[in-house]
Amino acid sequence: MKLLNKISYYYILNTAILFVFGLLAIYLSVNRIIDGKTRGQLKDTSKEVILKIQHGIINEYPPLVEITELKDKNFTKPAFSDTTIFLASENDRDPYRQYKVYKQIGDKNYRIIVRTSLIEKEDLFSTILIILGIIISFLLAALFIINRFTTRKIFKPFYSNLGRLKTFSLHKNNSLELDRSNINEFNELNNALIELSEKALKEYQSIKEFSEDLSHELQTPVAVIKAKAELLQQEEFEDQETNNNLQSIINNTIKLDKLNKSLVLLAKLETKDFFPSQKTVLKDKIEKIVENFRDIAHSKNLNLKMNLDSNYEADINENLLDIMLSNLISNSIKHNVTGGDIIVGLENSILSIMNSGKVPKQEPVNYFKRFSYDEKSPNSLGLGLAIVKKICNLYGIEIKYSFEKSYHIFIINFEPSR
Amino acid sequence: MKLILIEDEKDLAGSIESYLKKEGYFIDRAHSFSQAKEKIGFNSYDCALVDLMLPDGNGIELVDQIKKINQQCGIIIISAKESLDDKITGLNIGADDYITKPFHLAELNARIKSVLRRKFYDGSNEIIINELTIEPDKREMFVNDVLVDLTRREFDLLLFFISNKERVLNKEAIIEHVWGDDSNAFDNLDFVYTHIKNLRRKLKDLGAEDYIKSVYGIGYKFSIK
Numbered sequence: 001m002k003l004l005n006k007i008s009y010y011y012i013l014n015t016a017i018l019f020v021f022g023l024l025a026i027y028l029s030v031n032r033i034i035d036g037k038t039r040g041q042l043k044d045t046s047k048e049v050i051l052k053i054q055h056g057i058i059n060e061y062p063p064l065v066e067i068t069e070l071k072d073k074n075f076t077k078p079a080f081s082d083t084t085i086f087l088a089s090e091n092d093r094d095p096y097r098q099y100k101v102y103k104q105i106g107d108k109n110y111r112i113i114v115r116t117s118l119i120e121k122e123d124l125f126s127t128i129l130i131i132l133g134i135i136i137s138f139l140l141a142a143l144f145i146i147n148r149f150t151t152r153k154i155f156k157p158f159y160s161n162l163g164r165l166k167t168f169s170l171h172k173n174n175s176l177e178l179d180r181s182n183i184n185e186f187n188e189l190n191n192a193l194i195e196l197s198e199k200a201l202k203e204y205q206s207i208k209e210f211s212e213d214l215s216h217e218l219q220t221p222v223a224v225i226k227a228k229a230e231l232l233q234q235e236e237f238e239d240q241e242t243n244n245n246l247q248s249i250i251n252n253t254i255k256l257d258k259l260n261k262s263l264v265l266l267a268k269l270e271t272k273d274f275f276p277s278q279k280t281v282l283k284d285k286i287e288k289i290v291e292n293f294r295d296i297a298h299s300k301n302l303n304l305k306m307n308l309d310s311n312y313e314a315d316i317n318e319n320l321l322d323i324m325l326s327n328l329i330s331n332s333i334k335h336n337v338t339g340g341d342i343i344v345g346l347e348n349s350i351l352s353i354m355n356s357g358k359v360p361k362q363e364p365v366n367y368f369k370r371f372s373y374d375e376k377s378p379n380s381l382g383l384g385l386a387i388v389k390k391i392c393n394l395y396g397i398e399i400k401y402s403f404e405k406s407y408h409i410f411i412i413n414f415e416p417s418r
Numbered sequence: 419m420k421l422i423l424i425e426d427e428k429d430l431a432g433s434i435e436s437y438l439k440k441e442g443y444f445i446d447r448a449h450s451f452s453q454a455k456e457k458i459g460f461n462s463y464d465c466a467l468v469d470l471m472l473p474d475g476n477g478i479e480l481v482d483q484i485k486k487i488n489q490q491c492g493i494i495i496i497s498a499k500e501s502l503d504d505k506i507t508g509l510n511i512g513a514d515d516y517i518t519k520p521f522h523l524a525e526l527n528a529r530i531k532s533v534l535r536r537k538f539y540d541g542s543n544e545i546i547i548n549e550l551t552i553e554p555d556k557r558e559m560f561v562n563d564v565l566v567d568l569t570r571r572e573f574d575l576l577l578f579f580i581s582n583k584e585r586v587l588n589k590e591a592i593i594e595h596v597w598g599d600d601s602n603a604f605d606n607l608d609f610v611y612t613h614i615k616n617l618r619r620k621l622k623d624l625g626a627e628d629y630i631k632s633v634y635g636i637g638y639k640f641s642i643k
Contacts, residue, residue, distance in 0.1 A: 216471070219498035220427050223520035227433035230523045233586050233636060234437075243635045247588060254590055254602060257520050295571065296601055299609035326600045334604065380603065 004151055011147050012140065019136050023129075030128065034121055039080060042099035045114045046078075053105050053112075063087075063096065063115050070109040075102035082118070094119055157181035161190065168197060170204040171271040208271060215264045219257070226253040255381070262383040265323070266370070269390040275317035277395075282414070283308045283346055285318075289325045290344060293333060301339045308346040314414050316395055324391045327384040328353050328410060334380065335408060349415040354407045364401045419534060420461070422446045424454040424480060425469045425496065430519075434467070437523040438530070440584070451475025458484055464538070465492040465530055470499070470508070478511060485512045492533035494526075522591035528581040545580060547642060549626055552580060561624035571596055572617045579630060579640035588637040614638060 001009070049065055052058070060067050063085045078101040084093040095118040103110050157179040168176050176197035178190040229249040237243055286308060297304050314321065332342045332355035340356035366372045368389040371382040392399045398416035402409045421443045425431040428449060435445050446461065448454035451474040458466075458480065466484050470477035477495065484491050494515045495508040508516050514533045517526060535543045535554060545552040551560040557573050559566045568576065574596045579587070589610050593601050596613075618630050631639050 216498045219519040220430065223498075224427060224429045224433065226520040227430055227437070227523055230588070230591075231433050231436055233588065236586055236633065236636075240635055247636055250588060250590060253520055258599075258603070292598060292600065295597065295609045295613065296604055296606075299606065299612060330600060330603060 003155065004148065007151050008144060008148055012144055015140060015143060019140070023132060023136075026128070026132065027125070030125070034124070038097055038116055038121075039099075042080070042097065042114050042116060045116075046099055046101045046112055049112050049114065050101070050103055050105065053103075053110060065115075066113040068111045068113075070102070070111055073104065073109050075109075076100075078102070083115075085115070095122070154183065157183075157186055161186075161193075165193065170200060171273075175201060208267075211267055212264070215260050218260055222253050222256050222260075226250060229253070259381055259383070262381055262387060266383065266387060266390060269387070269394055275320055275394070277315050277317045279313045279315055280318055280321060282312050282314050282351065283310060285321055286325060286344060286346065286351070289322065289329055292326075293329050296330075297333050297342065300333060300336060302333060302336055303339075303341045305341065305343045306345075308344070310346045310348050312346065312349050312414065314349075316414075320391050320394075324388050327388050328412075331384055332408070341407075349413060351412040351414070353410045353412075356406055357408045359406070360403050360408070364403070367401060368399075419464045420444045420446070421530070422448060422454070422457060422461070422463045422466045424448045424467065424472070424477065426450060426472050427469075434523065434526065437527065441527070441531075451477075451480065454480055455483065458487060462488055463491050465494070465534055467494050467496055467526075467530075468513070470495055470497045478507065481508070481511050481513055490537060492530075492537045494529055494533060496521075496526075522588075522594060524578070524582045524585060524587050524591045525595055527585075528578055528595065531581045547580065547583070547629075550621075550629075552577065561621060561626040564624055566620055566624060568617070568620065571613055572620070575613060575617055579638070583629075583640045583642065586633050586636055586639050592637060 045065070049059075049067065053067065058067055059065070078099065080097065080099055082095065082097055084095050086093050096115045097118055098113050098115040101112045101114075103112060158181075161178045164176065164178060176194050178194060180187060180190070226249075229246050233243070233246050233250070237246075287306070290304065290306065294304065329342075329344070332353055335357045336342065336355050337357060341354070343352075343354040345352040345354075360367070362372065368385050370386045372385075389399060391397070392412070395414075396416070398411075398413040400411045402411075419442075421438065423431055423434055423445055425434070425447075426449050431447050431449065435447060438445055446457055446463070448457050451472040454468075454472070455475075463484075466480075468477045468480055468484075481493055481495070484493060493513040494517060495513045496517055496519065497508070498519045514536070515529050517529060532554070543554060545554065549562050551563070553559070554577060557570075559568060559573065559576060575592070578592065578595045589607050590602055592610055593599075593607065614630060614632075618628055622628055627642075629640050629642055631641055633639050
């Protein structure tokens with residue numbers, strides 16, 4: 001729930017409860033006052049009637065005044081009660097309050113009942129309630145609007161700063177800037193956030209520099225090892241094992257170098273370093289890369305088919321496009337079977353690469369993770385698809401993998417929004 | 419030919435020097451920016467190998483200086499950075515080639531030869547080895563004056579072999595040079611064998627000697643001995 005809604009919700013709930021109690025209190029006190037008044041009036045009227053009887057005037061006025069002569073003197077205490085009486089004139093039963101008094105006047109026994117209509121009281125109540133209801137509804141609405149307005153105003157810097165925090169990114173290398181407000185707590189929060197972001201930026205920069213330096217520093221010793229081993233190789237040792245060992249050293253320096261370069265590239269892709277892009281005709285690029293791998297595919301007796309029916313131009317960094325296509329095509333050769341197929345298709349902005357192969361042993365999503373492979377091959381780093389995925393993410397390119405009818409299928413849409 | 423090798427890592431400089439010596443070059447070594455600056459001022463070189471990251475200065479400045487003193491000197495930049503920016507700046511300021519660490523010694527050797535060929539024998543840089551005549555610029559090759567029909571890859575292979583004759587070349591260096599380093603990552607490298615077999619057959623069919631020998635467990639060697 002949004003903060004503003006939460007505040008309004010509690011505000012309205014609490015005021016509504018208060019108003020209900022307020023209404024109840026008004027109702028009870030008004031009721032009490034009216035009750036007191038009616039009782040007083042009824043008593044006064046009964047006294048008046050008795051006084052008139054004492055003077056010999058028996059003036060009945062049903063249903064408001066009823067005087068009955070009793071034969072026996074079985075008197076009860078004077079009492080108030082509520083009743084309804086049928087009025088022929090209105091053809092309805094109306095509520096009345098009555099006061100019953102027994103009195104001996106002269107030698108006669110009388111029962112005197114005086115009544116007053118409660119219709120007026122009910123009318124009065126409903127009128128009061130309606131007026132109060134309207135006033136309260138207006139008050140509630142006004143309070144809601146005022147509350148909403150003020151909280152929105154108070155929280156304005158909070159929301160604008162929240163927006164800035166959301167777009168804050170370490171690799172943009174801009175320090176966080178937040179709006180000041182006249183609320184101390186918000187300013188304290190801002191200061192804490194700015195301090196935190198500056199610390200994070202510093203740490204991030206130093207880690208980035210460290211990993212870049214490290215990878216460059218690593219290249220020199222690797223170069224030394226490789227050069228020394230190649231020099232030794234020139235000796236053409238009689239001992240075959242020595243030759244094999246030297247070759248293995250060279251192969252591993254090559255692998256180390258590739259690993260290093262791939263990790264640097266992944267780091268650069270992750271930190272979204274700037275890669276200048278240009279328009280590239282995808283079809284030409286694909287043909288060039290496939291051509292590079294044709295000899296290798298041929299040696300595996302692979303059947304290479306290309307259906308490139310599109311002159312689509314991708315707006316992408318050329319090096320990254322090269323790396324991405326190379327990784328995908330070389331994958332389709334590596335994970336193929338002898339005499340298998342590779343089918344490369346391009347339709348509009350959608351590139352598909354299909355190759356025959358063994359059933360995958362992992363969940364498809366795992367293939368895009370670093371260092372994931374079905375079978376550990378001495379020449380596979382397990383970074384190829386992770387790099388492809390990162391490049392796709394960078395440009396908003398959609399990539400999907402599936403395995404159908406013993407074919408590995410990659411579908412790459414360069415413009416998924418279209 | 420007189421070369422200067424500017425590289426602060428002495429171990430690497432030593433290995434490069436040992437490998438290149440066999441080509442008959444005179445090689446000077448400088449291990450720092452100041453040392454290199456001094457040597458460039460006093461001597462004239464045909465080719466300079468420059469490491470861009472030196473402890474006491476930037477190699478790019480040295481490239482500038484060499485260009486000012488001696489226009490003809492070939493310059494190859496050796497860098498630990500693969501970054502495209504460095505490569506572009508390097509080539510923009512007048513370097514002839516750019517190679518990243520770690521490299522194959524045979525690759526460096528081939529690059530030096532290519533730079534020297536371009537710089538010093540413009541146009542008529544034929545390579546003649548007994549009955550073989552190679553014209554690198556035209557990408558043509560003759561056996562006893564008969565043109566051999568070679569594919570692009572076969573010609574690249576042959577030139578790489580000839581640039582590194584009497585050297586053992588491992589398969590990895592050959593693949594990287596001819597097919598690019600993406601092709602190194604395959605378990606099965608038989609395609610190299612197929613191409614070399616075809617090249618040997620084409621030369622043999624025209625009556626040339628079989629100079630390409632396989633070295634068991636390593637790769638190949640082009641030997642006229």
